Amino acid sequence: MTDAISTQILLASRPTGWPTQDNFTTVKRELADLKAGEVRVRNEFVSVDPYMRGRMNDTRSYIPSFQIGEQILGGAIGRVVLSADEALPEGTLVSHQHGWSDLVQAEAASFKAVPDLPGVPSSLRLHILGMTGLTAYVGLSHIANLEAGDTVFISGAAGAVGTAAGQIAKLMGAKRVIGSAGSAEKVELLTSKYGYDTAFNYKDGDVRGQLAAAAPEGIDVYFDNVGGDHLEAALASFNDGGRAALCGAISSYNTSEVPAGPNNMTNMVTRGLKMQGFTLSNYLFLSPEFGERMGQWFAEGKIAYDETIVEGIENTVDAFLDMMRGANTGKMLVRI
Template sequence: MSEFTSSEIRLASRPEGMPRPEDFSLDRVAHGQLEPGQVRVANEFVSVDPFMRGRMGAGRSYVKPYELGETIIGGAVGRVVESAAEALPEGTAVLHQHGWTDAVQDDASTFRAVPELDGLPLSLYLGLLGMPGLTAYVGLTRIAQLREGDSVFVSGAAGAVGTAVGQIARQLGAARLIGSAGSAEKVGLLKDKYGFDVALNYQDAPIREQLVHAVGDEGVDVFYDNVGGDHLEAALEVMNDFGRLALCGAISGYNATERPAGPDNMGTMVTRRLRMQGFIVGEVAAEHPEVSEEFRVRMAAWLSAGDVTYEETVVEGFEHTVDAFRDMLGGGNTGKMVVKVG
């Protein structure tokens, strides 16, 4: 078994506002021969995700910040090319959290073998079949406790989590889907491909005004928030009594350099007896150990039956990972954004 080198993208400085290319470094790392129990994996796709931006700051969050000089940790999927572990022979497709690197060598326990599904790319394990899909499912079933006949509003509905939320909500019996997105193209996709009844372009006019007009007297029972800010304020304006708000993300503020103003209508939390909860998918999955397998079974069945579909924004070339990350933070993706390593 030979020695080899890998390319890794590391945090060079803590970004202020939108991350800059110079906030990262591209380094070559030499690896020795495999030790017993180790495998060597060539990555095929790496993930760029909103949560990574939060870990680049030094402030308090739900997870430890990246250290300066540390490789950006996150999801990636690849294939075992050399193995000294019986459980993961050469050729096995694996999912892991070693992040922004074109190849990786480590103990086999840090990788999870995944089945290859006919006609579907491995990158789906970073999207609909992976963390974004599970996040959507957990938020709807365990946090918002979606009920058949509910009216659902999804902010950032054209993103990786948002497209999954809309489709899962429909499969679970939602009666009406309302989504927001940032372009006419994405709005059209929400209605034509993902089955949203109403899709709003938040660039056209204040989302609060658009949502009040679109919802009318029917109101909203469940709000699934990926955006925060003005979208949370808009949702509070139209929630029905005893509505549930599941707060997954707040990407509108991730690059903010000043503290944004809070919603001016928080009183509706009391007058309409609303329940709002932020959540982290890993914590909910640990609290409900049955939910991950439940999701995998149901999502595989929905995919096989053609009841759910997916969209990916694929950036070619590992060297463009930082560009892809910056583009995703600016709303340049439709569905899940992944980087094809090469």
Template structure:
């Protein structure tokens, strides 16, 4: 497992050594944290493209917190898991998909996929931008952070921001984007002292705290004694309650996820002073990034020059080997990653 905060290499070599295809199936519903027993690696022949399709060989895969929530019922059992995947076209019977082209698709945890033209997004090549960035800062993770700040929170220059789960993929991207967009004080929470130090030393957070070290509300008040204008919440629970208390008049909460409850569905409800929402004219709004794909080009135009100039860096934990994907997913759920968790096939 490696952490990356700099631009890396271009696309890895094709997986031509594989003679069979592997697909990961979910075989049971987890009760709490998923384990290896909830998954099966299914081997099959590498499929041949049919008219109108192309064969894509996987290069990089994304494992994300939302996968855990969908495993409770949205994913079909004994069927391939969905997920964002970057791959190279290695055979094609679809004229618009050329061999050697790099594409993104959502057929998920598999080494090979047959795709139609309308099932993929072609990945643009930018000088100095590694391929894996299209699953982190330019992928759904970065797009979530950018949309949250610009469309939902409507961040204005000088405003102060609190980000929960700040050392994850969305959290690190949010912190970096917020600074580039002119935010004032940016503070965050993380699950270890090492991550807290990473946020302040590497990502650019003005302050951060270990949420395991004491009540979140007290620690947030310590690092943001004058309150906050915005909260980007990836956790829910105690974090959300603390953020609502700390918000100033006309404050906004951007709800992105509830990772604190994905493995503990019986968690107690969030307790906060509901009168604050009215008396401080607060706004609490959630969103799904799939409803904002029209912002993708704007994200490129904003972020690519910053990355090329060194003002924006990648925060990634990269795990090698397709067979490591279940372990990478489990590690991510338990906080074993810094930045975006990516599997390099």
């Protein structure tokens, strides 16, 4: 028999602006005996992601809000420790969306077996070989229609999606890739490790001016993780026919103020620009295509990554808050 006590993190109250520890509560629950068709999974890594902040609000969105008193859901990877379903025998490595807990029990169909390859840490299934890598790929290839020779700007470039996006853009033939991040250290990493041709620190101010200086011939594609002044800067630098993939707007997630929109929307018309928001849930059908291309790039040693790892399920909320404040480089993860 395996241990049957699950530590789970619940939403205690809805945050206003920045979340605090008080918005969450940790409980220990004893799991019931396994029913037929169920499996029990001990998580190896739990993911904390920016989009989760939106689910803490009680607003209409593409995925249901978290409910008060219920567990925070999200990506995680673990191993089957007890199985009552022959499709997922004990020992199988699985990814799932059951979120912030150390031990999960649910129907086998809600878990997905993933390849357990030597030399490939399981944590990678939560970022570069998983949802964040897929997000970067979908945004560049299918939303922004990146073409060889394009000049590409990526905001939030040192984050999990941004570090993947810069490399994918170069591998897809971008002529020049420009990134923005929030510290000199991150800016340095972007060019030394992640294939960015140039990068700037948005905290130095004047995002519009810094982008214009980095892209004197304009940009063709913008991958937006930030919104606000970054989107406005991209609209100012776009060449005719420019395309923006809007993936997130972390600049507005924790403010209760109404954010100002870009003041140069008329460029949309005069330059024939396209802007499209997307959430991965509508593009999961691209997983096989992504798996094939990314798998090859990864096997060829062309993909770099960073992980910022926090130890212990009890520190998950800290990890989430640090990630929202930009303390991570690459993917922020909780190791169980």
